[in-house]
Amino acid sequence: MAEPSVSRRAVMMGAGAMAAWAASPARALLAQATEQSRALPAAVEALLGQMSVEEKAGQLTLMAAAWSGGAATALNPAGARSSFDGQLAEVRAGRLTGVFNGNGATMAKRMQSVAMRESRLRIPLLFAADVIHGFRTVFPVPMAEAASFDPDLARRTARAAGAEAAAAGIDWTFAPMVDITRDARWGRSVEGAGEDVLLGRLIAAARVKGFQGEHGLAAPDAVAACAKHFAAYGAVEAGLDYNTVDVSERTLREIYFPPFQSAFDAGAPTVMASFNEISGVPSTANPWLLTDVLRREWGFGGLVVSDYTGDEELIAHGFAVDAREATKLSFMAGVDMSMQSGFYIRHLPGLVAAGEVPVARLNEAVRRVLALKVQLGLFDDPFRRIDPRREKTQVRTARTLALAREAGARSIVMLKNDGGLLPLPRSGKRIALIGPFASGRHDLIGTWNVYGTDAEAVDLETGVRAMVKDASLVSVVEGAGLDGPVAGGIEAAVAAARAADVVVLAVGEHARMSGEAQSRSAIVVPPAQMALAEAVAATGKPMVVLLRNGRALALEGAVLGASAILVTWFLGSQDGPAIADVLFGAVGPSARLPVSFPHATGQEPYHYDHKSTGRPNPPGAPQEYKTHYREFANKALFPFGHGLTYGAIDYADLDLGDAQLTASGAMTVRATIANSGTRAAEEVVQLYVRDLAASVTRPVRELKSFRRVRLAPGERQTVSFTLRRPDLLFIGRELKPTVEPGRFRLWIAPSAEAEGVSGEFSLG
Structure with missing residues (x-):
């Protein structure tokens, strides 16, 4: 059979990926991974030298469990399935690093026993699952929980979910989803924290900390978090799932990257590549995204996993000619582990033998997988999370159900x-x-x-x-x-x-x-x-x-x-x-809306922090030749941050001090929040800022902070916020964070489009 032809563009992309990888030597990248993930123990490092190329490719191959649990089969798209006995054979041969969405501790125990007793190198398996908003105790969907405007609540529910999942033998969760979503037509917006960057960052960090706990990933009740989907999946055109994304680098850096950075700062050791392309290059094969930004610029040393058949989908994207090329492009761009396609186990050995994938790059990816397994304590005790007795006694407890009720009401x-x-x-x-x-x-x-x-x-x-x-x-x-x-x-x-x-x-x-x-x-x-x-x-x-x-x-x-x-x-x-x-x-x-409710579907995508344009409509009725639809103003029906209480809340007495913020100083702003109603209330007081003139146009408002305030009937409280120069950073013309002196407008208000109390200040 004739070999399939390879396009000139594909050769150039493959060469570009090789060059990008070569420009950052394996030892430098490994040093980053070692710093973040800890050095491999000598005994584990020695395993690398004993592995065949096929066994190395096996460590980079993750498959859906053939003995699946619950709704896993319905939730995962159609793909290659195998029998449980077939997967056990793959484990014996060292061709499988682990499975996801399996059927609990009994299944995990059988598979891990085969890995530790019957495989050549006795490398423990990794068990993963989609623990998106709970395990057996189910908490509010992530968008609902974001409505609580309470990152600590998100941490507590993720902690409970992680502990339940760990009790069933799970080591790794494909969560949190940290995509910013600004088009409500997109169904996956339900998995994220909504349209605002600050709220998205806070919820991302909280959920990572919750899943992973306070005692390290080796703790038996901890699961490793995976920030997803990298990157800009929430920006798909027309809100259509899997669709194209075409946004500026400034938008990526200002809107879509920050929640991932917060997740990594909180300790997330893994990240999942997104299905979508960005400006013509699918994320799963994007060396700029996965190597230049993620590795070199941010210094991320953890593991990159594809989404479900993401590497295989490079062919349908029209980016790779066949499975072999898709494997090469994905792997050389920076995807360490392939989920579900089976491409890596089938094609990496041949690519290495042909000299098209360097052995050093293969070893680098395998080290990241082994480092994660070390962090999770699997080399010390492969069965640390696999205990059928714990699975029965540590799920759906009175405590977790009470937390689910609390979280529901607060959402x-x-x-x-x-x-x-x-x-x-x-x-x-x-x-x-x-x-x-x-x-x-x-x-x-x-x-x-x-x-x-x-x-x-x-x-x-x-x-x-x-x-x-x-x-x-x-x-x-x-x-x-x-x-x-x-x-x-x-x-x-x-x-x-x-x-x-x-x-x-x-x-x-x-x-x-x-x-x-x-x-x-x-x-x-x-x-x-x-x-x-x-x-x-x-x-x-x-x-x-x-x-x-x-x-x-x-x-x-x-x-x-x-x-x-x-x-x-x-x-x-x-x-x-x-x-x-x-x-x-x-x-x-x-609770408060983490997304703006539009007047009509045709207003989507809509988000509160939009730009003014050169023809904003002045206050009052819509005017001709201004920025609005024929039917309604360019505002939300119910804006981001909106939500009522059983009290009657009033905002008054804005105090900006001298209304001056120096480059190295801080400015405290205050307002009086009063409850004139007959019932106690918990108000979410929000601070918004607008840069009135800058070298790059800025949104009409940006959320900078918020406070929860409990007010008894008739009670008044002074709420304070402190602004510093870094709070006014934006991505400048050179695509670097910058701050510019000038005038700013500030609101302390109950929503992104409410007046509350407002005034102006200067940054010197």
């Missing part, structure tokens, strides 16, 4: 509360609980959970009935299906509404509308549910809308017109009780 955002309809009284009111999410153990835990199930979660009806004093006053009607009408549903719902004092309408997206491969062309409540909402609203009864969603939604009609709206996301194992806590006032709403 709920109150968008509206006209007339103080909420909280509902626990007695004396007839409540009609209506909608496809009113009852039933479905669509509770959300997308991307491999091991938890809706069957183990608590639904809304159960939570509400447990909260009220007389459950007989609660009627429950489905009204409509998730995606279509049900026979007689609207009639039954209208009858229930008429017989009630208040309607609680539970509508929105089902779990399969969010997550990977779930981009939506219209981010609206489905039509059948909207018809239900209109019919119920026509009864004139007070209505509370509970939105189930994994993204920002464009709200309209009766849903938007409801007296009260709570964004309840997908809250996990304690979904129903957490919603009931807020609905009836056992817990006050304190």
